[in-house]
């Protein structure tokens with residue numbers, strides 16, 4: 257992200273974040289109770305580099321962020337080496353796992369692979385500030401919230417694309433030069 261390609265002060269995080277109004281909603285993981293099977297389908301049906309972890313669908317309160325590759329490796333590993341972990345096992349990102357109902361398979365605890373403090377900005381944050389933070393912290397993505405509710409995500413590529421659009425240039429020429 258080159259300093260010369262500055263944003264005008266008018267562009268806000270909400271203008272750059274995904275999903276767009278017409279897009280499907282953000283793909284998130286619930287912190288407790290999703291099954292191994294459900295998380296595996298989420299991984300299979302999307303190609304995102306990572307997933308925000310939230311308290312619940314209703315609250316959309318952010319708990320952390322998990323990288324796709326860490327999720328894939330951990331589930332594969334657990335299926336192979338962790339006694340009893342099957343498609344119906346529940347995945348927990350919480351500190352404590354509630355007692356499982358009798359005869360249910362052992363839970364899979366994945367708090368250890370979650371980034372507990374992913375970088376967040378509000379939807380009204382000016383993009384020139386967001387770009388500055390990306391540069392200074394070397395971020396790959398940043399989450400966007402409104403009144404504590406998770407709204408969206410901005411990746412480094414989203415910023416580059418937006419810059420290219422604003423400069424009315426081919427995004428590839430910026431990404432790869």
Ligand code: ADP
Nearest residue numbers: 274282283303304305306307409410411413414
């Ligand atoms: P990149 O932007 O480098 O291609 P990703 O593959 O993670 O990185 O994201 C592709 C697009 O999908 C980006 O526009 C990004 O904002 C968006 N995105 C990333 N993660 C998610 C997610 N969990 N749910 C919905 N959209 C996402």
